[in-house]
Amino acid sequence: MPRLVRSRLSEMIEQCLAHTQRGDERYYSDKLLFELQKGKVTVVGTNGHCLLICYLELPTEYEVSAIIPHDVAKVAAKHKGPLTIAQDDDPPHNKWLVLEGKKKRQLALEAYIGPKPFPDYHKVVERELVPNTKVGINGQQLMDALKLCKTMAGDGNAIRLDAQDGAVSLLSSSPDLGECRYEVENPVVKGAKVSIGYNITYLQNYAKFHTEDRIWFDILDPGVATHIYVDGLDDRFVLMPVRL
Secondary structure, three states: OOEEEOOHHHHHHHHHHOOOOOOOOOHHHHOEEEEEEOOEEEEEEEOOOEEEEEEEEOOOOOOEEEEEOHHHHHHHHHOOOOEEEEEOOOOOOOEEEEEOOOOOEEEEOEOOOOOOOOOOHHHHHOOOOOOOEEEEEEHHHHHHHHHHHHHHHHHHOEEEEEEEOOEEEEEEEEOOOEEEEEEOOOOEEEEOOEEEEEEHHHHHHHHOOOOOOEEEEEEOOOOOOEEEEEOOOOOEEEEOOEOO
């Protein structure tokens, strides 16, 4: 049984799990896609409105494709020790997440045959995107702004990002509660003026893992998915805007 060990794997699972949704009719909405191909581990989580893809370079000759069930992902995300991906050499090629510690636990992954039961994330991340606007915000500032604006967002749970001439503001409002505006300190703005809306919860679920990073928004158009990322990682968070 070959083993592939990396401690970052549990972090990837935890982050992708934050973008799943239980109770949805779509098969993939409460599960994660796991792939090991060409020396790279890929974990994908999506709820249909946003999608997170996390990568880990892992030189190996093995190739594995599997689904991580929600309950397995929850256990793996909380595990602080080493995580192993294992695959049996003999049929039926069972795949496992092995949690290593005082007691070793094997958690079964779901194999799939034929077309992937997930949206084709390659079409999302591999197409060339030339943003009209590029915005960089400190992760902790973004979390502070989202927390503050959420109190005034009402049932819409939306925030508007306005960027122009080196300035960025985040705004939420509702007829019953009024308006909240947060002016971002020392943002980076490149390109055209833009106003675009996002779901606050989806942004929080990404930003909470990157409070010490600068978070970049590559904005093509208010009607097209925004690509969000941080320096130093190939991971991509793809978020659909909302109408305001």
